[in-house]
Amino acid sequence: MALVHAVLNGRLAVSGIYKERLATCTTCLACEAACPSNVPVTEIIQAAKEQVVADSGRGIVSSLIASMVKRPALFRVAARFAPVALHYSRQGSGDRVQSSEGAPGRRESSRFPRLKHSRAGFVKSSKKTGRRGSVAFFPGCAIEHVQHDIGAATIRVLNTIGYDVIVPDDLKCCGRPLLSLGDRQAAQEVAAHNAALFETLEVEAIVTSCASCGLTFKKDYPKLLQPGVKAPVVLDIHEFLAGRIAGIKLNLISKSVTIHDPCHLGRGQGLSRTVRDLLRTIPGLTLAEMKDPDRCCGFGGVMRITHRELSDGIAVDKVNNIIATRAAVVATGCPGCCMQIADALKRHGSEIAVVHPVQLLEEALIKG
Numbered sequence: 001m002a003l004v005h006a007v008l009n010g011r012l013a014v015s016g017i018y019k020e021r022l023a024t025c026t027t028c029l030a031c032e033a034a035c036p037s038n039v040p041v042t043e044i045i046q047a048a049k050e051q052v053v054a055d056s057g058r059g060i061v062s063s064l065i066a067s068m069v070k071r072p073a074l075f076r077v078a079a080r081f082a083p084v085a086l087h088y089s090r091q092g093s094g095d096r097v098q099s100s101e102g103a104p105g106r107r108e109s110s111r112f113p114r115l116k117h118s119r120a121g122f123v124k125s126s127k128k129t130g131r132r133g134s135v136a137f138f139p140g141c142a143i144e145h146v147q148h149d150i151g152a153a154t155i156r157v158l159n160t161i162g163y164d165v166i167v168p169d170d171l172k173c174c175g176r177p178l179l180s181l182g183d184r185q186a187a188q189e190v191a192a193h194n195a196a197l198f199e200t201l202e203v204e205a206i207v208t209s210c211a212s213c214g215l216t217f218k219k220d221y222p223k224l225l226q227p228g229v230k231a232p233v234v235l236d237i238h239e240f241l242a243g244r245i246a247g248i249k250l251n252l253i254s255k256s257v258t259i260h261d262p263c264h265l266g267r268g269q270g271l272s273r274t275v276r277d278l279l280r281t282i283p284g285l286t287l288a289e290m291k292d293p294d295r296c297c298g299f300g301g302v303m304r305i306t307h308r309e310l311s312d313g314i315a316v317d318k319v320n321n322i323i324a325t326r327a328a329v330v331a332t333g334c335p336g337c338c339m340q341i342a343d344a345l346k347r348h349g350s351e352i353a354v355v356h357p358v359q360l361l362e363e364a365l366i367k368g
Helices: 002-008 016-023 030-034 041-056 060-070 072-079 140-145 148-160 176-180 184-199 211-224 237-242 272-279 302-306 308-324 335-347 357-366
Strands: 133-138 163-166 205-208 234-236 256-259 329-331 353-355
Touching (some): 002 016, 030 041, 060 176, 133 148, 140 148, 140 335, 148 357, 176 211, 176 302, 205 237, 211 234, 234 237, 237 357, 256 272, 272 357, 302 308, 308 335, 335 353, 353 357
Parallel strands (some): 133 163, 205 234, 329 353
């Protein structure tokens, strides 16, 4: 805060060191939660990042990400190199995240049902009669390109409890990586695109299984969109299911599970209790709370790319707390946290499985 204040007042110039300090923020929101004066630290850092870009232009990384976000085909190609960019081994990240059955994370032969525009409107992923309604699913980049199982599990859970699911064609990144880089203009462009697309949907709700995407829609879209443009109402999958899973038969799952609260789901959206209440509906599931479940795992999105050692260091305490619970599974509602924790557990020689809570619900609904 002192550095930002000094630069804004002209007492210090924008330097490499200053940019470095801004880039080490994981946007975990812990500083805001702890501040007795309610200083909007994250917003100040975001404004500082945007000022740097406005003064000195986009950097190479920002320009590349902006180009990929605007060109989905290019993004799909680049996603093949995501483990390299994020400094994860294939075996240690997405491929090690567990499937709903508890086996090493399986890969779908194709992405979860990809649905296209047609003259009749959107094609739905289920055509059973007696349905409860239709929802749209926003997968986000991590699920779309790396962790397909989470998307597939989300759709299967929604289908099983009676909802048709549509995945609109031509969705773009929510814009979170662009905001992390201070590229507000590019973030505004994708926000406008997604908002216009969502406006055409006739669904009961729009849901996402990515904590960071959900926070971006709720917190940032109202500020990114032009005045008069309605920000889409997007629900995290946990809050959507919370009032709709009651009365549905769930199968027994005899597992001990500990929960990591993603920063953007817990502090960001206030859904930590909702996640626990959902998992407690699964018969046989035992929750083993870890120490500091809301402590950041260190993923930090773009920060993971640029500051691997810092990211790995933050993950150490998280992994130690997970292992101390002796749980068989750690559940977390953020694809980025899934990759980060799976990789960190691998480096510690642990076999604890990593899942998204929706994958446990999928197992309880479909098992047997």
